[in-house]
Amino acid sequence: MLYITTALYDEASPYIELLGLKKDVSFNKIRVYSNENAVLAVTGTGVFAAVSSLSYVLGRIQPSRGDVFLNVGICGGRGVTNTYVCRKLSLFGDKRAYFCPDMIYMTDFDEAELVTYPKPVGEIPKGVLVDTEAYGLAFAASAFFSPHRMFFIKTVSDEGDHDRITHGYIRELMEKNAEKIAAFALSIPHEEALEELSSDELCEIEKLRMSTTQTKMLKDCLYYYRLRGGDVLKLLRELPEVKTKQEGRETLDRIRRIAAGSVI
Amino acid sequence: MTESEGSPQARLYSHFSHIYVEKNLAGSKRAENIINKFPKANVIEINHYKDIFNRKNQSFSAQKASQSLILGEKHADLVYKGAPFCQDFGNSEFYYTSLVMGCVYDCEYCYLRGMYPGGNMVAFLNAEDFLDEVKKVSCGKKIFLCISYDTDLAAMESVFGFCALWHSFAEKNRNITIELRTKCAELGFLKKLRPLENYIIALTLSPEKNAVRYEKKVPSLEKRLEAGRMAAELGHPLRLSFDPMLKTDNFDETYKDFIQKCFSSLPANKIKDIGFGAFRISPSYLKAMRKNYPSSAIALYPYELQDGAYSYDKTERDYMTSKLMKYIEKYINNDKIYLWDT
Numbered sequence: 001m002l003y004i005t006t007a008l009y010d011e012a013s014p015y016i017e018l019l020g021l022k023k024d025v026s027f028n029k030i031r032v033y034s035n036e037n038a039v040l041a042v043t044g045t046g047v048f049a050a051v052s053s054l055s056y057v058l059g060r061i062q063p064s065r066g067d068v069f070l071n072v073g074i075c076g077g078r079g080v081t082n083t084y085v086c087r088k089l090s091l092f093g094d095k096r097a098y099f100c101p102d103m104i105y106m107t108d109f110d111e112a113e114l115v116t117y118p119k120p121v122g123e124i125p126k127g128v129l130v131d132t133e134a135y136g137l138a139f140a141a142s143a144f145f146s147p148h149r150m151f152f153i154k155t156v157s158d159e160g161d162h163d164r165i166t167h168g169y170i171r172e173l174m175e176k177n178a179e180k181i182a183a184f185a186l187s188i189p190h191e192e193a194l195e196e197l198s199s200d201e202l203c204e205i206e207k208l209r210m211s212t213t214q215t216k217m218l219k220d221c222l223y224y225y226r227l228r229g230g231d232v233l234k235l236l237r238e239l240p241e242v243k244t245k246q247e248g249r250e251t252l253d254r255i256r257r258i259a260a261g262s263v264i
Numbered sequence: 265m266t267e268s269e270g271s272p273q274a275r276l277y278s279h280f281s282h283i284y285v286e287k288n289l290a291g292s293k294r295a296e297n298i299i300n301k302f303p304k305a306n307v308i309e310i311n312h313y314k315d316i317f318n319r320k321n322q323s324f325s326a327q328k329a330s331q332s333l334i335l336g337e338k339h340a341d342l343v344y345k346g347a348p349f350c351q352d353f354g355n356s357e358f359y360y361t362s363l364v365m366g367c368v369y370d371c372e373y374c375y376l377r378g379m380y381p382g383g384n385m386v387a388f389l390n391a392e393d394f395l396d397e398v399k400k401v402s403c404g405k406k407i408f409l410c411i412s413y414d415t416d417l418a419a420m421e422s423v424f425g426f427c428a429l430w431h432s433f434a435e436k437n438r439n440i441t442i443e444l445r446t447k448c449a450e451l452g453f454l455k456k457l458r459p460l461e462n463y464i465i466a467l468t469l470s471p472e473k474n475a476v477r478y479e480k481k482v483p484s485l486e487k488r489l490e491a492g493r494m495a496a497e498l499g500h501p502l503r504l505s506f507d508p509m510l511k512t513d514n515f516d517e518t519y520k521d522f523i524q525k526c527f528s529s530l531p532a533n534k535i536k537d538i539g540f541g542a543f544r545i546s547p548s549y550l551k552a553m554r555k556n557y558p559s560s561a562i563a564l565y566p567y568e569l570q571d572g573a574y575s576y577d578k579t580e581r582d583y584m585t586s587k588l589m590k591y592i593e594k595y596i597n598n599d600k601i602y603l604w605d606t
């Protein structure tokens with residue numbers, strides 16, 4: 001699942017269209033759009049709005065290990081234009097507050113460092129991008145997502161001269177790279193996961209009436225047996241019936257030996 | 265656009281494309297020297313190495329696919345007492361120290377997969393503090409110090425130069441016997457170092473079949489043997505480490521051929537000693553390893569828990585040990601063979 005956040009609806013709209021997202025009416029505090037592959041939250045502007053909105057969404061749709069977080073939107077930058085992927089996000093006024101997403105997957109964009117301010121700044125420092133949300137989002141998202149699956153991709157809209165920022169201008173800027181950015185986020189490979197045992201196999205395991213710990217140990221043995229090319233279901237079906245705890249222990253031991261194979 | 269319509273899988277950055285440097289080290293000579301070795305790297309200033317290395321929710325495997333380098337300083341716990349899972353080669357005063365945490369190689373059986381929160385590499389640039397601490401710990405007594413446990417220091421010698429640094433330390437502190445454990449085949453730097461009785465090169469070797477299957481990015485057995493021969497011929501004390509001994513199909517044949525291959529390449533009379541032991545790992549590391557690598561055969565194997573470590577069951581371990589011992593004894597005196605067992 002891809003989790004996207006933007007501060008404004010104008011930043012979100014190209015992604016809503018591209019990904020075919022529908023308004024999720026179960027969220028009534030902020031605007032959320034979703035389908036089976038992605039969820040997009042329009043968090044509102046400012047670091048507090050960003051943190052609370054994102055926490056609200058993540059509390060309701062809990063991410064799993066392999067999910068991807070993407071923050072897109074406009075930002076300020078002095079003497080620069082273009083779109084940048086952020087390698088460091090910090091909070092203005094707090095030297096200890098910063099977050100570095102893992103830079104593992106390559107984008108076509110240059111990298112930049114971004115500072116999140118409590119309110120829009122007129123005088124933008126040189127060499128960094130500025131916004132009013134990203135650090136807060138990083139802070140909230142890092143409790144749920146792996147740092148290599150978090151992306152902050154920002155497009156410079158102004159040098160602090162906020163008057164030029166209109167709805168149309170934001171959309172125009174965002175539309176330029178939306179397709180590329182969405183394709184990138186969707187291309188992040190899935191995490192390696194252990195394939196669960198089949199329902200038939202689980203059903204056979206239940207018949208062995210083992211304790212929770214024994215069942216866990218048994219499953220581990222069976223994963224290894226499967227990895228070695230063994231037929232787990234056949235092995236389980238050929239086991240003698242288990243009636244007592246002692247027989248359960250013996251069965252576990254037997255499966256462990258079969259799974260491990262012998263070197264002697 | 266849907267997930268299945270997405271572009272092909274994202275490209276990865278090359279190793280060390282990103283270097284994180286503690287703010288107080290930025291601009292220091294040692295940091296600059298290292299950074300200059302990676303002219304294309306993006307350099308990011310950080311407050312403390314732990315802000316990157318110890319973050320929550322990191323993926324060891326993803327970071328190993330595109331490793332970043334972290335340059336920092338460490339000020340506490342610079343020297344550790346040798347862990348019970350490690351071989352002491354008969355030394356009662358056994359310590360280890362890690363100027364570098366994390367390894368360029370990627371062995372499937374590596375305990376770092378379960379020990380560290382991530383797969384990046386940290387180098388501590390206040391090396392002299394480590395040297396001073398070792399001196400303090402040794403206090404003039406004879407000690408045995410392993411310097412390349414949680415990394416492969418020799419594989420990074422062209423970047424850090426820490427092997428040479430420890431060598432000159434060993435030269436001045438003859439009471440401290442240093443072991444440089446490595447799987448690296450680029451040991452050319454040894455040509456510049458005077459062989460010292462108290463600076464031991466411990467070359468880890470595995471049967472080719474295991475090396476290919478389980479030792480990603482590690483030089484081939486052939487190349488390691490060549491490097492070992494060179495080290496021995498230069499006169500450096502050479503220790504061989506057949507550790508971990510892994511349970512494999514055709515164990516007897518695999519290890520018999522392997523030992524034979526080793527001693528047809530290496531001069532047996534120049535080998536200082538040999539250490540070996542079956543794969544063993546602490547329960548907490550194994551648990552993390554399984555989480556990080558859910559389909560790794562090494563991680564998933566149904567080990568037995570004995571004396572606080574997971575390993576093969578005793579009967580099998582004894583069998584493998586006695587076989588390997590027999591093969592080694594053909595070439596090396598028994599008193600030079602050290603076995604790790606629970």
Ligand code: SF4
Pocket residue numbers: 367368369370371373374375376413414415416447
């Ligand atoms: S060489 Fe050693 S430290 Fe490096 S990955 Fe292999 S086992 Fe781990």
